Amino acid sequence: MFDEKLWRNFDYWLLFIVLAISIYGLVILSSATSNFSADPWYYVQKQAIWIAAGLTGLFLVISIDYSNFSRLSGYIYIGNLALLTLVLFIGRETAGAQRWIDLRFFDLQPSEFAKLAIIITLAVFLEKREGDMDSVKNFALAFIHVALPMFLIFRQPDLGTSLVFVAILYGMLFLGGAKLKHLFLSMAAGAAAVPLLWRFLKPYQQMRLVIFMNPEQDPLEYGYQLIQSVIAIGSGGIWGSGLYEGTQNIYDFLPAQHTDFIFSVLGEELGFVGAVVLLVLYLLLIYRILKVSSMAKDTFGLLICIGVASMLVFQVLVNIGMTISIMPVTGLPLPFMSYGGSSFLVNILSIGLVLNVGMRRDKIMF
Numbered sequence: 001m002f003d004e005k006l007w008r009n010f011d012y013w014l015l016f017i018v019l020a021i022s023i024y025g026l027v028i029l030s031s032a033t034s035n036f037s038a039d040p041w042y043y044v045q046k047q048a049i050w051i052a053a054g055l056t057g058l059f060l061v062i063s064i065d066y067s068n069f070s071r072l073s074g075y076i077y078i079g080n081l082a083l084l085t086l087v088l089f090i091g092r093e094t095a096g097a098q099r100w101i102d103l104r105f106f107d108l109q110p111s112e113f114a115k116l117a118i119i120i121t122l123a124v125f126l127e128k129r130e131g132d133m134d135s136v137k138n139f140a141l142a143f144i145h146v147a148l149p150m151f152l153i154f155r156q157p158d159l160g161t162s163l164v165f166v167a168i169l170y171g172m173l174f175l176g177g178a179k180l181k182h183l184f185l186s187m188a189a190g191a192a193a194v195p196l197l198w199r200f201l202k203p204y205q206q207m208r209l210v211i212f213m214n215p216e217q218d219p220l221e222y223g224y225q226l227i228q229s230v231i232a233i234g235s236g237g238i239w240g241s242g243l244y245e246g247t248q249n250i251y252d253f254l255p256a257q258h259t260d261f262i263f264s265v266l267g268e269e270l271g272f273v274g275a276v277v278l279l280v281l282y283l284l285l286i287y288r289i290l291k292v293s294s295m296a297k298d299t300f301g302l303l304i305c306i307g308v309a310s311m312l313v314f315q316v317l318v319n320i321g322m323t324i325s326i327m328p329v330t331g332l333p334l335p336f337m338s339y340g341g342s343s344f345l346v347n348i349l350s351i352g353l354v355l356n357v358g359m360r361r362d363k364i365m366f
Contacts, residue, residue, distance in 0.1 A: 005362070006359045006360065007359075009358055009359045009360070009361055009362065010062075010355065010358070010359055011288060011291075011292060011354075011355055011358045013284075013288055014285070014288040014289070014292070014351065014354065014355060014358075015058075015351070015355065017281055017284050017285045017288060018285065018336060018348065018351050020281055021278070021281050021282070021285065021335075021336040021337065022051050022336045022344075022348075024277075024278065024281070024337070025047070025262070025334075025336055025337035025338070026044060026047060026048060026051070027243070028262055028265055028266045028269075028270075028337065029043060029044055029047055029258055029262065029337075029339055030044045031243055031244045031246070031249065031265060031269060032249055032257040032258040032262055032265045033257075033258050033339075034244055034249075034250070035249065035250050035251075035252060043258055043339050046339075046341070047339050047344070050340075050341045050344045050345065051344070051348075053341075053345065054344055054345050054347075054348035054349070055348070057345060057348065057349050057352065058348050058349065058351060058352035058355070059352070060352075061349055061352030061353060061355075061356060062352050062355050062356045062359060064356070065356075065360060066300070066301060066304065066353060066356040066357055066360065067298075067300070067360075069120050069353075070120075070123075070124050070127075070300055073120060073121045073124040073125075076117050076120055076121055077117065077121040077145075079117075080110075080113070080114050080117035080118070080121075080149055081148060081149060081152065083101075083108075083110040083113070083114075084110050084111065084114060084149055084152035084153060085152060086101065086110070087099065087100070087101055087110050087111075087156065088152065088155060088156065091156070092107065098156050099111055099156045099158055106341060107341070107342070108342060109340075109342035109343070111153045111156065111158050111161045112161070112342040112343050112345075112346045113342065113345075113346055114149050114153060114161075114165075115161070115164060115165070115168065115311055115346055115350075116346050116349060116350055116353075117149070118145075118146060118149060118165060118168060118307075119168060119172075119304060119307035119308060119311065119350070119353075120304065120353075121145070122142065122145060122146060122168070122169070122172055122303070122307065123172065123299075123300050123303035123304050123307060124300065125141075125142060125145055126142065126172060126173070126176035126177070126299070126303055127298070127299045127300045127303065129176075129177075130176075130177060130299050131177065132177075133173070133176050133177035133178045133179075134177065134178070134179045134182075136182070139173070139178055139179075139182045139186075142169065142173060142176075142178075143169070143186070146165050146166075146168070146169045149165070150162050150165045150166075153165070154200075157201075157202055157205065158331070159201070159205055159330060159331075160318070160330030160331045160332040161332070163314070163318070163330065164311055164314055164315060164332070166190075167310050167311065167313070167314035168307050168310050168311050168314075170183065170187075170310070171306050171307065171309065171310025172303050172306055172307050172310065174306075175302065175303060175306045176299075176303060204222070207222045208222065208328045208329045208330070209328045211223045211226070211328075212226060212322070212325060212326075212327065212328040212329065215227045215230075215325060224255070225254075225255050225256070225261065225329060226322070226325045226329065228248055228253045228254045228255070228264075229254065229261055229264040229322075229323045229324070229325070230323075230324060230325050231248060231253075232246065232248035232249070232253075232254055232264040232265070232267060232268040233263075233264055233267035233268060233275075233323060233324060235247075235248070235268055236267045236268040236269065236270070236271040236272065236274075236275075237271050237272065238271050238272045238273060239270075239271045239272075239273055240267070240268060240269045240270040240271030240272075240273070240274055241268055241269055241271075242269060243269050243270065244269070245269060246265055246268035246269040247268075248264070248265075248268055249265050249268065249269070258338070258339045259333060259338050259339050259340060260319065260322075260329070260331055260332070260333060260334075260338065261323055262334055262337050262338050262339070263275070263278075263319065263320050263323045263334055263337070264323045266278065266337075267323070278337070279320075282312075282316050282335075285312065286309055286312065286313060289305050289308055289309045289312075289351075289354050290305070290309055292305050292354050292355075292357055292358040292361075293305030293306055293309070293354075293357070295358065295361045296357050296358075296361060297360065297361050297362065301357035301360075301361070302357075304353050304354065304357055305354050305357055308350040308351070308353065308354050311350065312335050312347070312350075315332050315333070315334070315335050316334065316335060318330055318332050319332050319333065319334040319338075320334070335347045336348075
């Protein structure tokens with residue numbers, strides 16, 4: 001049983017916001033899949049199961065003092081690398097990407113769980129070097145710590161998730177005491193290295209990066225998704241065409257409408273108002289996470305919250321950005337909205353960690 005003081009510290013608003021976004025996502029998902037001929041409710045039912053499973057996992061996470069994860073960080077890091085390596089050998093390949101391990105009852109996507117693993121292990125790494133992150137050696141070691149799993153994910157290939165790791169790294173380094181000079185220099189070096197990394201990208205990844213500047217260059221293939229997405233969102237206007245009434249969705253013009261492009265369905269059917277409601281919910285979500293971080297009793301808890309906030313902010317900005325054609329298509333799901341078991345579980349378990357930090361912000365006296 002939980003101590004009464006833990007429940008007093010529980011952030012009910014944070015949980016409520018997550019549930020609100022998740023239910024909002026279920027509603028939009030039901031519309032996005034309403035034209036699926038096999039079973040229109042199949043994905044809605046599965047997502048509802050993931051929500052229930054995620055809530056169960058969340059309460060399991062908050063039942064364990066988060067400081068225990070610090071002691072297990074070495075095992076978490078090694079296990080993470082092992083899973084990411086394993087998927088390269090036995091992973092199921094879909095659309096040119098080898099990212100999933102078939103567990104019969106569940107397609108495990110190790111790259112999603114790697115986000116949570118790196119938040120925990122990097123938080124431990126930075127806490128141990130608190131006050132000494134201004135050294136070039138420790139700064140470089142932090143990059144290496146993240147680069148190993150990031151490289152394995154890049155090999156799948158999964159450029160989008162690899163970039164999430166960069167967002168997590170910089171967010172946590174900023175609060176972990178790294179010098180701004182080192183952060184800016186490393187960003188400049190990364191930007192300078194882009195032309196060198198170009199040849200390591202798959203042809204379709206290169207085209208995605210090129211085409212978002214002008215989708216009309218290839219309107220029937222690589223530019224098709226972006227064009228249809230912009231049409232869908234633009235046609236929504238202020239109030240939208242109405243739930244289950246979006247023509248881009250109903251007549252199947254919009255690819256991946258239940259996963260990566262679910263925001264396009266929302267924009268067409270609920271319009272600007274519906275999109276603003278979602279963005280406000282995301283802003284409140286990040287605000288509550290940052291509020292918990294400000295009350296954390298130790299650096300480890302603070303850095304966990306910052307890592308989770310960095311991960312969610314980046315995914316929201318990139319996903320929505322690609323649907324309105326100001327970001328390249330990267331395949332990143334919209335947190336708590338897009339259909340997907342692995343991504344939903346990781347996001348809600350991350351929220352469980354944040355709640356855990358908030359619940360234990362004061363030392364319990366016995």
